[in-house]
Amino acid sequence: MKTAHQKRLDFRARLKSKKIMIVPGIYDALSAKIAQEAGIPCIAMGGYSIEASRLAQPDVGLLSLSEMTTALKQICDAIDIPVIGDGDTGYGNALNAIRTEQEFEAAGAACVFLEDQVWPKRCGHMDGKQVITAEEHAQKLRAAVDARVDKSMMIMARTDTRAINGLDDAIERGKRYADAGAEIIFIEALRDRAEIEKAARAFEGTGIYLTSNMIEGGKTPLIPAKELEQMGYSVVFWACSALYLVSKTLHDAFTVLNTTGTTASLADKMIDFPRFNHFIGLDTYKKLEREYKVDRDD
Numbered sequence: 001m002k003t004a005h006q007k008r009l010d011f012r013a014r015l016k017s018k019k020i021m022i023v024p025g026i027y028d029a030l031s032a033k034i035a036q037e038a039g040i041p042c043i044a045m046g047g048y049s050i051e052a053s054r055l056a057q058p059d060v061g062l063l064s065l066s067e068m069t070t071a072l073k074q075i076c077d078a079i080d081i082p083v084i085g086d087g088d089t090g091y092g093n094a095l096n097a098i099r100t101e102q103e104f105e106a107a108g109a110a111c112v113f114l115e116d117q118v119w120p121k122r123c124g125h126m127d128g129k130q131v132i133t134a135e136e137h138a139q140k141l142r143a144a145v146d147a148r149v150d151k152s153m154m155i156m157a158r159t160d161t162r163a164i165n166g167l168d169d170a171i172e173r174g175k176r177y178a179d180a181g182a183e184i185i186f187i188e189a190l191r192d193r194a195e196i197e198k199a200a201r202a203f204e205g206t207g208i209y210l211t212s213n214m215i216e217g218g219k220t221p222l223i224p225a226k227e228l229e230q231m232g233y234s235v236v237f238w239a240c241s242a243l244y245l246v247s248k249t250l251h252d253a254f255t256v257l258n259t260t261g262t263t264a265s266l267a268d269k270m271i272d273f274p275r276f277n278h279f280i281g282l283d284t285y286k287k288l289e290r291e292y293k294v295d296r297d298d
Helices: 004-016 029-037 047-055 065-078 094-107 134-147 167-179 193-202 225-231 241-260 264-269 273-279 282-291
Strands: 021-026 043-045 083-086 111-115 154-159 184-187 209-214 235-238
Touching: 004 154, 021 029, 021 047, 021 241, 029 043, 029 065, 029 241, 043 065, 047 065, 047 241, 065 083, 065 094, 094 111, 094 134, 111 134, 111 184, 134 154, 134 167, 154 167, 167 184, 167 193, 193 209, 193 225, 241 264, 273 282
Parallel strands: 021 043, 021 235, 043 083, 083 111, 111 154, 154 184, 184 209, 209 235
Antiparallel strands: none
16 A cells, blocks of 8 residues: 555645546545546545535534544545545634644545635535635644645645635635645635636636536536646546435435345346455455464364
8 A cells, every 4th residue: 555645745746747636525435445446546535425424414514523534544544546635624723723634644635625614614515604714714724734744745725705705805815825835725616617717817827726626516517627627727526426426326226126125127237246345355355364374273
């Protein structure tokens, strides 16, 4: 397995390549491993998906830092590709942001993003959000940047102010957050293509990387990665796609099972028992068992 430091270097190298990173949101180690197997270069551990999968509750700030860090570590330990961790608001003030960065770094993340919502936060595409002042969030970002042990760890700044104070304020906050040390800026829930393009133009020539977020049924129109790359974006989250796909697939499959009493008609949609065991590494454990086997006397 690659070290966390190497994954961070891989993440930085990919950003420098100017080729946009397609980054799906995942919710556990298995979905992360499937993403890696499919050739995905980087994944995001998002609070929306973690909260839904662990609690079956909406993304309204119900999970603690410790719960999120545990989920993050399990994901990072399972794969060799970089992971972007959702640090929410940092769970408090600048001092809390320091601990959030350090916990996420120790868990193996390549990048953590911190947002400027009031805690308890909510999903960026939900209504009713509130934001703290730009100065307060800039201080939290500065604290997180200074707290890094491994300086290859990246800090992404997210702003949710578009829904509250408009696009111009979001752009100005993004620039202020970059001045505080954030290397990637994420303006959440832009409303149309014109806004997405305007935000990109505002950071042209600055050396700052930009993130866009695609959520099916959300506030932002779905735009292909190549078009976002041409606008100047470096990262595109498909934050909830995996969660929505799995939810629909399981609902349909369980309906069939309940109706027919068998999964026979679903067999071609499944990975069977031997293939799945191979995928999750059973062969490796069998080899280790043989290597360390102890013969017991009767």
